[in-house]
Amino acid sequence: MALSNDFHSFELGPIDPADPTPLYQQLRDRLRGKLVEGWPKERPIPSERVLMQMTGLSRMTVRQAIAELVHEGMLRRDHGRGTFVADSRVMRLLTGHSTFRDAVQKLGSTPVTQVIRRERIFANPAQATLLQIEPGEAVFNIVRLRKVDGQPVIVDFTIVPERICPCLGSADLTGSLYEYLAGTCGVPPDHSTDTIEAVAASGEVGELLEVEEGAPVLLLRRLARSVHDVPIEITEEFVRSDRCLYQLENPSGTAGIALVGILDTNLEDRS
Amino acid sequence: MSSAASVEWPTGTVNGYSYRDIAKAIDHSLLKPELTEQEVEAGLQLAVLYDVASVCCRPCDVPLASRLLSGSDVRVGSTVGFPHGANTTETKVVEAVQAMDSGAAELDMVLNIGQLRSGNIDFVRSDIAAVVEAARGRALVKVILENAYLTEDQTVTASKTAAVAGGNFVKTSTGFAPTGAVVSDLILMRASVPPDVRLKAAGGIRSLDAMLEVLDVGVTRVGATATQQILDEFKARAAGLPAPPPPVEASDDY
Missing domain, CATH: 3.40.1410.10 (Chorismate lyase-like)
Structure with missing residues (x-):
């Protein structure tokens, strides 16, 4: 008799307060996992307001987590329509x-x-x-x-x-x-x-x-x-x-990847 | 009454949902006390035309609904202890049996709100369990919490109690209280019941966007009177057309 009317729901578990990782990073990682699990590409992710309610986190924290995923290329903003899973690489x-x-x-x-x-x-x-x-x-x-x-x-x-x-x-x-x-x-x-x-x-x-x-x-x-x-x-x-x-995470004082040198590949047997 | 075979679902998707996904998540509601027989019949026809999941009708209308929905893919649902939840357990059980005997396959029952708020959780549980027992093998039981009168803690307790008592769904509202489906309540409900207990949102879902928002948080059934507006909006959006204008008379209630 069970009618399995099963949609993808975006349940996110509570964020662990004992975890020393910054809250926005925990949320970011959880969101990433959720997206990799499979979220329809045509469906916007839940609104900031809903995400705040789900996780109990502040709007700033939610925004930061989403901004990082946009920066990573996992999410894309379609202004007016919402934030969607980006078409390109889902794996990081x-x-x-x-x-x-x-x-x-x-x-x-x-x-x-x-x-x-x-x-x-x-x-x-x-x-x-x-x-x-x-x-x-x-x-x-x-x-x-x-x-x-x-x-x-x-x-x-x-x-x-x-x-x-x-x-x-x-x-x-x-x-x-x-x-x-x-x-x-x-x-x-x-x-x-x-x-x-x-x-x-x-x-x-x-x-x-x-x-x-x-x-x-x-x-x-x-x-x-x-x-x-x-x-x-x-x-x-x-x-x-x-x-x-x-x-790569470049810690304090080391922002930016340093160019050490340019290899002349003709000189070296790389096989 | 037209049969299921003659219903053609519109093609196209909205946010990755097909027409069928949305329509079959709607329980079309015909619960207002003032509805005439003709209005109920018209509502039943609409339900079949739009091919929704079920109709939720008043106890006196179950025989009519069973007759007019037979041969369709739309289920007959009715209410128990509705809308106040204060009937005796015995009365609720009799209501449930009568509805099922007349053809109802879904029962939306209201838990005893006053007893819940008094902290008599054992009573609330056994009240629900009695209806669940009577419905075993015959009907789905949706337990209405009526969140408008509850604190968040009470919503959580009510959800857990309904799950323990064997309810198949927890439902936000009757639609006749000051407020209906609220996203934050739904999030609490979803977190408080095991995965096999489903969520129904009712009260105030009057647009496709409102429905999409609650689907995101884990709702799999919506109780609506604005069924036609919601599904017409779906069809328009799926075809890339502008949404149809909202009805002239926007009523405040469910």
Whole structure:
């Protein structure tokens, strides 16, 4: 006899007063999660007044949370008609110390990591130089596909010297690699140098990410070292630019991304 | 009376809702005490024409409604202990059984407002539970809280009590009190009952925008007398046309 007349309702739970995170950030994150869950694109989100009533927060706080989501590109204002979910990217990852899993779950989505390939190979000269090992030393080459809610988002190509973590050959890598390295192998990656560039997807990358040959993707290259400065891993992370963006919080005194230099890519063997 | 097969839903959406979404969320209300038989018949025809979820009619009109709505996709609903909620539990149960025996599949009952405000929650609960029990397997029970007379705490208590007693819906108002559906009340109600208890907003929903606003906060049924205005406005907006003019006589009540 139940008539399931089920619409999307915009219920937001109460904001946790014990959480030290600023209120507008809590609301922003909750709103983001709600939107990622699925809110019809043609439907304006509830008015400020309704959001205030739902959350018990002030108009200023509600406005600030919404303004941030507009700035992020998750919402767009259509003056007169309301505020809507923006057409473009709905997925956001934050850089920092959170794992992929944590970042995705924070949005209310389901992260899945698939190990595409794991093999024991011999380091080529470029890899050996970066990792400060002998050319020809054994390394693990791990290829993993990260999906969010069933859709491919990132493919990782990671190289870790066997001597750093011999048991990687048989480890469960569907979770956080960093947590495994820190926990089971006792070599937590401590600091890293990362670069970000735009490249055209091709071959295996394009296939795994399910994008057309030549589609733009982000490429993050990382060299991570232990607290004693020992290189632990190098990774090339190809990211679907339509599904992710990276956000950096520049703390007090460091506003703006510093341009350190311009790489002449002809000089360097980046393979 | 035309059958369900002959009803054609307008195409187009408004805010992502189809015509069917909106129409099937409306309980067309025919509860004013002064309505003549002809006015009730006209209202029943309107309900079928616009293909709403149900009609909520006065107890004496249930046999008529059952007859005229048979073969349509519009359900027959009626009221119990309406509008004051002060009838004895026994009377409410008899009302419920009579309505169901005459064909009602939905019962909008008013809880005992005075007892709630007196803090006699056990009584309020058993009063609701008796109607729920009588309706088991036969009709949906919507419990009217009448928020106009309640504090926020009382709205919360009433909602929880209605849920515990087995009500299928909690409903804001009879439409005959000074105020009706208020968004802040609905938010409280939604937060106070489990997910399987649904929300009905009634009283003062006279436009499509008012209906859309309450749908956002979790309402899945709206009691309205302005059904024609709401759905005509939907059709116009879905077709990209200007809204039809509001009725000349805007009445203040439900």
